[in-house]
Amino acid sequence: MTLLESVHGPVDVKRMEQGELEQLATEIRSFLVEKVARSGGHLGPNLGIVELTLALHRVFDSPSDALLYDVGHQCYVHKMLTGRSGGFDLLKQTGGVSGYPSRAESEHDFIENSHASTALSYADGMAKAFQLAGSRRHVVAVVGDGALTGGMCWEALNNIAADQTRPVVIVVNDNGRSYSPTIGGFADHLASLRLQPGYERALESGKRTLQRTPVVGPAVYAALHAAKRGIKDALAPQAMFEDLGLKYLGPVDGHDLVALEAALKRAKAFNGPVIVHAVTRKGNGYAPAENDPADQMHQTGAIDPVTGKPLGPKATSWTSIFSEELIRAGAERKDVVAITAAMLGPTGLDKFAKAYPDRCFDVGIAEQHAVTSAAGMAMAGLHPVVAIYSTFLNRAFDQVLMDVALHRQPVTLVLDRAGITGSDGPSHNGMWDLSILGIVPGMRVAAPRDAVTLREEFRESLAIEDGPSALRFSKGAVIEHVPALERVGTVDVLSKPAASTGSDVLLVAVGAFGELGVAAAQRLDDQGIGVTVVDPRWVLPVPHELVEMAADHRLVVTVEDSGRHGGFGSALAAALRDGGVDVPMRDLAVPQQFLEHGSRSEVLAQVGLTAQDVARRVTEWVAGRIGQPTPADADVAAEERKHG
Ligand SMILES: Cc1ncc(C[n+]2csc(CCOP(=O)(O)OP(=O)(O)O)c2C)c(N)n1
Numbered sequence: 145m146t147l148l149e150s151v152h153g154p155v156d157v158k159r160m161e162q163g164e165l166e167q168l169a170t171e172i173r174s175f176l177v178e179k180v181a182r183s184g185g186h187l188g189p190n191l192g193i194v195e196l197t198l199a200l201h202r203v204f205d206s207p208s209d210a211l212l213y214d215v216g217h218q219c220y221v222h223k224m225l226t227g228r229s230g231g232f233d234l235l236k237q238t239g240g241v242s243g244y245p246s247r248a249e250s251e252h253d254f255i256e257n258s259h260a261s262t263a264l265s266y267a268d269g270m271a272k273a274f275q276l277a278g279s280r281r282h283v284v285a286v287v288g289d290g291a292l293t294g295g296m297c298w299e300a301l302n303n304i305a306a307d308q309t310r311p312v313v314i315v316v317n318d319n320g321r322s323y324s325p326t327i328g329g330f331a332d333h334l335a336s337l338r339l340q341p342g343y344e345r346a347l348e349s350g351k352r353t354l355q356r357t358p359v360v361g362p363a364v365y366a367a368l369h370a371a372k373r374g375i376k377d378a379l380a381p382q383a384m385f386e387d388l389g390l391k392y393l394g395p396v397d398g399h400d401l402v403a404l405e406a407a408l409k410r411a412k413a414f415n416g417p418v419i420v421h422a423v424t425r426k427g428n429g430y431a432p433a434e435n436d437p438a439d440q441m442h443q444t445g446a447i448d449p450v451t452g453k454p455l456g457p458k459a460t461s462w463t464s465i466f467s468e469e470l471i472r473a474g475a476e477r478k479d480v481v482a483i484t485a486a487m488l489g490p491t492g493l494d495k496f497a498k499a500y501p502d503r504c505f506d507v508g509i510a511e512q513h514a515v516t517s518a519a520g521m522a523m524a525g526l527h528p529v530v531a532i533y534s535t536f537l538n539r540a541f542d543q544v545l546m547d548v549a550l551h552r553q554p555v556t557l558v559l560d561r562a563g564i565t566g567s568d569g570p571s572h573n574g575m576w577d578l579s580i581l582g583i584v585p586g587m588r589v590a591a592p593r594d595a596v597t598l599r600e601e602f603r604e605s606l607a608i609e610d611g612p613s614a615l616r617f618s619k620g621a622v623i624e625h626v627p628a629l630e631r632v633g634t635v636d637v638l639s640k641p642a643a644s645t646g647s648d649v650l651l652v653a654v655g656a657f658g659e660l661g662v663a664a665a666q667r668l669d670d671q672g673i674g675v676t677v678v679d680p681r682w683v684l685p686v687p688h689e690l691v692e693m694a695a696d697h698r699l700v701v702t703v704e705d706s707g708r709h710g711g712f713g714s715a716l717a718a719a720l721r722d723g724g725v726d727v728p729m730r731d732l733a734v735p736q737q738f739l740e741h742g743s744r745s746e747v748l749a750q751v752g753l754t755a756q757d758v759a760r761r762v763t764e765w766v767a768g769r770i771g772q773p774t775p776a777d778a779d780v781a782a783e784e785r786k787h788g
């Protein structure tokens with residue numbers, strides 16, 4: 145049996161000797177490479193936090209002491225030390241462990257949300273609750289240097305520093321990177337601390353020498369200490385934290401178990417707000433990750449464990465199509481600039497940044513700042529393109545509403561990973577963007593169905609100069625073209641029934657579901673049900689042509705890869721009512737639920753969003769029950785009542 149196999153909980157790690165711990169760390173790294181190479185996942189971040197997680201579980205008593213992980217993508221080692229190694233054969237897959245902490249999986253897990261910069265706020269809240277309960281439980285928040293660029297962290301620090309009696313341990317896991325090197329003045333500050341360790345060691349050895357030679361005695365030692373203070377103020381500005389009321393310990397070598405345990409024990413004994421600054425290396429111990437020029441294997445798909453090379457062909461992605469079109473647009477228009485929230489590569493801005501370095505801005509994990517600074521750029525004559533994942537737009541809703549739309553500023557939001565993403569669990573599904581953008585006055589939203597319409601609609605969004613626009617597209621591979629028979633206004637007609645069948649049903653397929661809609665129509669045609677499939681292209685505001693088309697049909701069905709409440713179906717239903725078009729309508733969308741991790745196709749099948757499901761549902765409705773709720777409808781409504 146390996147040491148890792150002997151670990152069923154933190155107690156097994158607490159009783160290990162130093163040599164065993166070194167061996168265990170080696171086994172953990174091999175395990176991570178083996179499992180993540182097969183399933184994909186956050187290999188780099190987890191290889192970088194092996195020793196730190198071991199030390200945390202040896203010094204603190206989880207779950208009585210709460211170990212909180214910001215974002216949570218670096219929790220694999222925590223899961224292995226809390227008895228879940230067996231779940232890694234299906235990491236991030238149905239039936240396996242999730243890629244983030246999961247309260248359903250373990251009492252050792254607290255924060256599931258995968259959205260950055262929240263851990264310190266949880267820590268502040270939990271510490272206040274423990275204090276009110278008269279408990280001395282510790283709260284430990286592990287926060288990355290990237291997450292620290294998020295504004296919520298500073299709101300929390302302001303509160304944590306306000307009370308010296310609450311034992312909040314903030315472990316800064318500083319590897320100098322989000323995906324790419326972490327940007328900003330604070331990141332530079334951390335770097336200045338990282339570069340100081342020699343100063344601490346020099347002073348420590350100086351102190352030891354002086355203490356050993358009584359001749360010079362305490363007077364000189366005190367002088368040296370005063371010098372340290374002077375040097376500290378001048379050279380090692382960790383005084384910033386202490387001036388904020390936060391004790392600072394570090395920088396500590398984040399791969400030195402002994403040093404980490406010593407620092408964490410000091411922090412635990414401090415019993416007040418304290419920062420432990422651990423310096424780690426993303427991908428530590430696995431050369432293909434350590435040397436990965438892109439992002440030190442922040443997030444990989446399946447790879448060859450020996451070479452680290454991706455397995456399987458790299459399909460053309462929605463992101464790559466956007467990336468190429470942005471560069472073309474950037475060459476034609478000098479006012480086009482791009483903004484990312486610490487995800488230059490994942491959102492496809494890296495090539496634009498290389499071509500136009502002074503027109504691409506990485507603002508850190510700061511979506512709110514990204515959007516409002518874009519409003520500022522627009523007010524000053526630019527046309528900013530803010531590229532973020534759909535789920536992270538949630539962070540910047542008020543900025544879109546009040547800073548961009550209220551001022552009618554020409555900002556284009558490019559929302560990647562819109563719709564079900566699946567493997568990153570409920571908090572990563574891009575299912576809320578249409579619901580929140582739908583209530584923003586003056587907002588126009590396009591949902592391309594393929595590469596051709598992505599290029600087209602992106603250009604159309606750049607041409608909008610009197611207000612905000614947004615483009616939403618899925619994760620993963622994109623098909624080049626789903627051809628249209630004709631275009632009516634902005635609406636593309638993708639398929640029509642045979643003349644003899646007539647057209648009973650208008651099927652409005654949103655975005656990537658264009659192809660799915662055509663496939664469903666073919667199934668229905670085989671049953672003699674005539675379906676016209678259309679792609680609105682611009683989904684908000686609802687094209688008036690759709691209202692006119694609806695009036696010529698017996699049933700209207702919408703299908704969309706977005707949340708049902710406030711989605712496109714809701715908007716079209718309102719437009720039909722406003723237009724006095726009284727045609728039965730059904731909307732097929734993602735139920736308003738937090739959907740457990742699984743592949744995108746598995747989750748879509750679970751919620752009834754496949755071509756087969758659409759055909760089946762339409763058949764039920766058309767088969768004489770138009771206008772009456774079907775059993776399936778009742779199921780959906782009951783599910784939503786249950787889940788809210
Ligand atoms: C609000 C938000 N925006 C973007 C992301 C995407 N994201 C996931 S991890 C990560 C980088 C985190 O960097 P850091 O906190 O330093 O952790 P590390 O990966 O270096 O351990 C980003 C940007 C996110 N999870 N949440």
Ligand SMILES: CC(=O)[C@@H](O)[C@H](O)COP(=O)(O)O
Pocket residue numbers: 215217258443490561565568619
């Ligand atoms: C943790 C995080 O927010 C991202 O790293 C997330 O894993 C996105 O993964 P994809 O880029 O594969 O969608």
Ligand SMILES: [Mg+2]
Pocket residue numbers: 288289290291317318319320321322326
């Ligand atoms: Mg980092």
